[in-house]
Amino acid sequence: MTGSLTSLTLAETRDSLARKAFSARELTESYIAAVEATRPLNAFITETPERALAMAEASDQRLARGEARPLDGIPIAVKDLYCTKGVLTTAASHILDGFRPPYESTVTEKLWQAGAVMLGKANLDEFAMGSSSTTSYYGPVENPWRRPGDNCPLVPGGSSGGSAVAVAARAALAATGTDTGGSIRQPASFCGIVGLKPTYGRCSRWGVVAYASSLDQPGPMTRTVRDAAIMLRGMAGHDPKDSTSAPVPVPDYEEALTGDIRGLRIGIPLEYRAHGMNMEIENLWYRAAGWLAEAGAEIIYDISLPHTKYALPTYYIIAPAEASSNLARYDGVRFGLRVEGSTLDEMYELTRAAGFGAEVRRRVLIGTYVLSAGYYDAYYLKAQRVRALIALDFNQAFEQVDCILAPTAPSAAFAIGEKSDDPVEMYLNDVFTVPANLAGLPAISVPAGLSADGLPLGLQIIGRAFDEEGVLRVAEALEHAAQFRHLPGFIAGGR
Amino acid sequence: MSASGLIEGRTGKWETVIGLEVHAQVVSKAKLFSGAATDFGAEPNTQVSPVDAAFPGMLPVINRVCVEQAVKTGLGLEAEINLKSVFDRKNYFYPDLPAGYQISQYLQPVVGHGRVALDMPDGSTREIGITRLHLEQDAGKSLHDQHPSLTYVDLNRAGIALMEIVSEPDLRSAEEVGIYLRKLRSILRYLGTCDGNMDEGSMRCDANVSVRRPGEHYGTRCEIKNVNSVRYVMQAIEYEARRQVELIEEGGKVTQQTRLFDVAHGITRSMRSKEEAHDYRYFPDPDLLPLVLDPDWVEGLRAQLPELPDAKKARFVSDLRLSPTDAEVLVAEQASALFFERVAEGRDPKAAANWVTGDLFGALNRLRIGIEQSPVSAEQLGELIDLIADGTISGRLAKDVFAEMVATGADPAAIVENKGLRQVTDEDAIAIAIDVVLAAQVEKVAEYRAGRDKLYGFFVGQVMRATQGKANPALVNDLLRKKLAG
Numbered sequence: 001m002t003g004s005l006t007s008l009t010l011a012e013t014r015d016s017l018a019r020k021a022f023s024a025r026e027l028t029e030s031y032i033a034a035v036e037a038t039r040p041l042n043a044f045i046t047e048t049p050e051r052a053l054a055m056a057e058a059s060d061q062r063l064a065r066g067e068a069r070p071l072d073g074i075p076i077a078v079k080d081l082y083c084t085k086g087v088l089t090t091a092a093s094h095i096l097d098g099f100r101p102p103y104e105s106t107v108t109e110k111l112w113q114a115g116a117v118m119l120g121k122a123n124l125d126e127f128a129m130g131s132s133s134t135t136s137y138y139g140p141v142e143n144p145w146r147r148p149g150d151n152c153p154l155v156p157g158g159s160s161g162g163s164a165v166a167v168a169a170r171a172a173l174a175a176t177g178t179d180t181g182g183s184i185r186q187p188a189s190f191c192g193i194v195g196l197k198p199t200y201g202r203c204s205r206w207g208v209v210a211y212a213s214s215l216d217q218p219g220p221m222t223r224t225v226r227d228a229a230i231m232l233r234g235m236a237g238h239d240p241k242d243s244t245s246a247p248v249p250v251p252d253y254e255e256a257l258t259g260d261i262r263g264l265r266i267g268i269p270l271e272y273r274a275h276g277m278n279m280e281i282e283n284l285w286y287r288a289a290g291w292l293a294e295a296g297a298e299i300i301y302d303i304s305l306p307h308t309k310y311a312l313p314t315y316y317i318i319a320p321a322e323a324s325s326n327l328a329r330y331d332g333v334r335f336g337l338r339v340e341g342s343t344l345d346e347m348y349e350l351t352r353a354a355g356f357g358a359e360v361r362r363r364v365l366i367g368t369y370v371l372s373a374g375y376y377d378a379y380y381l382k383a384q385r386v387r388a389l390i391a392l393d394f395n396q397a398f399e400q401v402d403c404i405l406a407p408t409a410p411s412a413a414f415a416i417g418e419k420s421d422d423p424v425e426m427y428l429n430d431v432f433t434v435p436a437n438l439a440g441l442p443a444i445s446v447p448a449g450l451s452a453d454g455l456p457l458g459l460q461i462i463g464r465a466f467d468e469e470g471v472l473r474v475a476e477a478l479e480h481a482a483q484f485r486h487l488p489g490f491i492a493g494g495r
Numbered sequence: 496m497s498a499s500g501l502i503e504g505r506t507g508k509w510e511t512v513i514g515l516e517v518h519a520q521v522v523s524k525a526k527l528f529s530g531a532a533t534d535f536g537a538e539p540n541t542q543v544s545p546v547d548a549a550f551p552g553m554l555p556v557i558n559r560v561c562v563e564q565a566v567k568t569g570l571g572l573e574a575e576i577n578l579k580s581v582f583d584r585k586n587y588f589y590p591d592l593p594a595g596y597q598i599s600q601y602l603q604p605v606v607g608h609g610r611v612a613l614d615m616p617d618g619s620t621r622e623i624g625i626t627r628l629h630l631e632q633d634a635g636k637s638l639h640d641q642h643p644s645l646t647y648v649d650l651n652r653a654g655i656a657l658m659e660i661v662s663e664p665d666l667r668s669a670e671e672v673g674i675y676l677r678k679l680r681s682i683l684r685y686l687g688t689c690d691g692n693m694d695e696g697s698m699r700c701d702a703n704v705s706v707r708r709p710g711e712h713y714g715t716r717c718e719i720k721n722v723n724s725v726r727y728v729m730q731a732i733e734y735e736a737r738r739q740v741e742l743i744e745e746g747g748k749v750t751q752q753t754r755l756f757d758v759a760h761g762i763t764r765s766m767r768s769k770e771e772a773h774d775y776r777y778f779p780d781p782d783l784l785p786l787v788l789d790p791d792w793v794e795g796l797r798a799q800l801p802e803l804p805d806a807k808k809a810r811f812v813s814d815l816r817l818s819p820t821d822a823e824v825l826v827a828e829q830a831s832a833l834f835f836e837r838v839a840e841g842r843d844p845k846a847a848a849n850w851v852t853g854d855l856f857g858a859l860n861r862l863r864i865g866i867e868q869s870p871v872s873a874e875q876l877g878e879l880i881d882l883i884a885d886g887t888i889s890g891r892l893a894k895d896v897f898a899e900m901v902a903t904g905a906d907p908a909a910i911v912e913n914k915g916l917r918q919v920t921d922e923d924a925i926a927i928a929i930d931v932v933l934a935a936q937v938e939k940v941a942e943y944r945a946g947r948d949k950l951y952g953f954f955v956g957q958v959m960r961a962t963q964g965k966a967n968p969a970l971v972n973d974l975l976r977k978k979l980a981g
Contacts, residue, residue, distance in 0.1 A: 083552045096551065103545060105552060207552040214781035242554050243783050322781050325584050328595020329549040333648065344646075348588055371586070371776035380778060 010227035024073025028056035034492035072115030080121035092136035095355025105207025123162030133161025144488035157187030182433025185445035189458025200440035201246035204239030229253035256469035262296030267303035267401035291481030324367025412455035500668030527656035528555030549593035574609025591635035604629035624663035837873035
């Protein structure tokens with residue numbers, strides 16, 4: 001029974017709740033059991049079953065009164081980067097020990113207002129810095145997928161690895177993620193689910209622990225494109241508390257899923273092939289282009305995004321620069337961890353040395369360096385100029401096409417520990433995802449096929465700013481054509 | 496220091512070169528980037544939002560009122576208003592700086608070049624250039640005296656809006672600095688953009704000081720940080736200039752450094768050298784969009800600017816024929832100027848100015864209160880002047896009436912009535928009084944008539960005494976001369 005309830009999509013679950021096929025409480029109980037069953041994957045830092053049940057009961061009451069809200073009774077996981085009032089919020093870092101925010105992030109508040117049910121706080125890379133969800137103070141997250149015939153545990157991708165795993169292993173109907181350089185899309189690709197990074201400014205950052213403010217964007221992670229559309233509507237909207245939030249109306253994204261992509265022009269960027277591309281990913285990419293062409297889209301095979309090769313180094317200057325400043329507040333003075341020292345400076349040093357993991361320290365150092373007097377112009381300022389050129393590339397491409405089809409990640413999921421000794425190797429994972437962050441564009445990863453060793457591979461659709469509707473429409477067509485029905489080896493409640 | 500502002504050293508004359516950075520607290524109910532209150536004197540850490548305390552995920556949102564105040568100030572300083580400006584982060588670690596950075600404006604401030612005109616003691620005017628004005632957050636306060644080994648932090652001030660007003664290195668003496676600060680304070684108070692209250696820390700000042708031989712290039716400067724009274728700034732500059740001259744004359748070199756003013760000893764001390772200076776790693780705050788102003792909105796603010804001290808002074812001199820000195824004293828505070836104008840309305844401006852700058856200011860000084868708390872209203876002072884003008888009381892008696900007004904707040908007409916101070920204008924009554932006086936002073940009358948003119952004043956005094964000061968002096972003079980002439 002548990003298995004059957006948790007195997008429904010969000011849209012199916014919503015409709016079943018409306019039909020009163022089962023109660024929100026029954027559903028939530030199934031998911032609480034699924035969360036417990038998923039513990040070996042370490043997807044959650046904090047489970048909140050009591051809160052989930054209380055929220056489910058409130059949903060049941062509204063459903064009974066016929067006052068159902070758009071997400072009533074839908075159990076979700078929240079990336080532990082979102083501040084949740086009174087609930088431990090860690091950013092997967094030791095330095096936030098015991099931190100219970102006295103406020104609720106705008107996005108989660110909207111979700112609760114829409115009736116969603118909080119199952120718990122999902123594990124991630126520390127401060128969202130990473131592509132493998134192995135840098136968490138609370139231990140690495142494990143992918144529910146394994147290579148068939150191989151017992152080697154794989155990474156779920158990162159940084160929203162816990163969120164991706166919760167959704168993929170059927171331990172949550174959906175999850176919130178955040179995407180700074182691919183942190184929603186790459187784990188979605190590694191776990192065989194859908195991950196949408198909205199346009200920068202579409203969802204409020206207020207109450208989300210900052211990594212790199214000009215790049216961070218909250219977004220949904222779901223099992224289907226339709227579910228992503230439903231979740232995004234619950235998360236998006238202008239927030240006067242976030243100056244970078246866009247004052248634009250939120251459409252009904254589900255209505256955009258017409259299935260009709262006839263006449264849409266879809267571009268294949270030449271430069272994305274220049275990275276010594278994995279052949280099976282390239283094959284999948286072209287197969288997908290064919291599917292979209294069959295569905296009536298016009299494929300433009302030679303659009304150019306000439307500054308693509310600079311995107312990764314640009315990202316790894318701008319993101320650490322902002323992070324080095326954003327993370328200065330973790331000083332042991334007001335909240336979280338404090339390690340006493342005999343002087344003020346010693347307290348700072350001991351606290352931050354004990355509180356931050358190696359990857360966070362690395363990025364704080366890089367960021368401090370690139371902002372330093374004498375280096376600022378050569379690194380940070382130049383990176384900002386390149387960033388503007390990358391955005392211009394996209395603007396020019398979008399004069400020619402309506403959206404862009406590209407791989408999400410250069411590989412399928414890799415083994416835990418496989419790339420941890422070489423940070424640059426790890427950073428290369430973000431090569432296809434960072435351009436959309438630098439340009440602030442919406443992009444979605446959709447599972448499109450399996451690798452030769454049986455692991456999911458995602459493809460992404462990148463669209464014009466604030467055209468999530470177009471992105472979702474094409475993504476749904478891709479999803480429909482790909483017919484990705486595979487399930488991971490580990491499913492809460494069994495396959 | 497000589498009148499020219501030059502310092503006499505052992506080896507000749509030296510010129511002091513000073514540029515000031517004034518941190519003026521913006522008059523606003525809420526902080527620059529959070530909705531928290533800004534009241535002075537609240538219990539520690541009671542005016543702190545999670546934004547001010549830099550809790551995770553908190554974001555700044557610019558307070559429109561603070562921007563308006565900065566733009567108004569820029570307009571009042573006749574400065575360029577930059578329609579696009581940018582907020583930057585100034586990064587450094589300190590417990591009273593919760594985010595680990597201060598949000599400030601570095602390369603693109605909201606206000607550019609402007610000017611302040613100084614009224615010099617010799618009556619001339621000197622123009623001091625304003626380099627820029629930018630908005631920034633204040634830090635909190637570290638309390639080192641609450642515990643033997645711990646430092647406490649009060650974040651009430653953290654995030655309060657400051658305007659940093661930077662002058663060109665145009666000032667040449669401590670005296671000029673004093674005039675500049677008082678003038679700047681006056682303009683800010685007229686605009687209502689800063690209350691100028693130095694005791695509450697609403698205005699603080701950093702001074703960049705160097706010395707040079709007149710006409711030569713600028714010397715190496717030292718920055719004196721965070722001085723919070725005009726007197727201390729002047730003392731600090733006097734000391735620092737003297738120190739630099741002596742250092743150079745003894746063969747030493749001034750090294751660029753940051754210094755603190757030690758109030759107890761009246762000296763400056765080195766805080767850190769250039770090598771130890773922070774690298775603030777300024778970069779544009781990614782949480783805030785560039786600040787873009789609508790030119791029509793700026794022009795709307797310009798149209799609403801009040802008449803500022805310089806314009807008011809010019810008008811008092813040209814239209815009301817006041818002396819520049821009186822006009823300057825009256826316009827220094829907007830409230831004084833307003834008070835004066837109400838007194839002068841429909842009356843002799845000179846008489847009004849004399850009463851306000853003389854008797855009234857004297858009384859307020861003795862009582863240690865501001866003109867806003869004056870026990871005598873402008874209307875009452877006006878009535879008093881009217882009573883003199885229409886001959887009801889003499890100027891001499893008016894002084895007594897005024898003293899009574901200050902003491903009781905009563906209307907002058909009521910005081911005159913109750914105390915029977917009405918001036919005697921009855922010619923017969925005065926003539927009788929004169930006759931009585933002259934009859935009692937036969938010898939002196941004879942002396943006077945023999946040519947001792949100086950006795951005239953004595954007779955006036957006697958008559959006034961006989962009439963208890965109520966006689967109209969003009970009539971007394973008139974009649975007395977006739978009678979003495981025989």
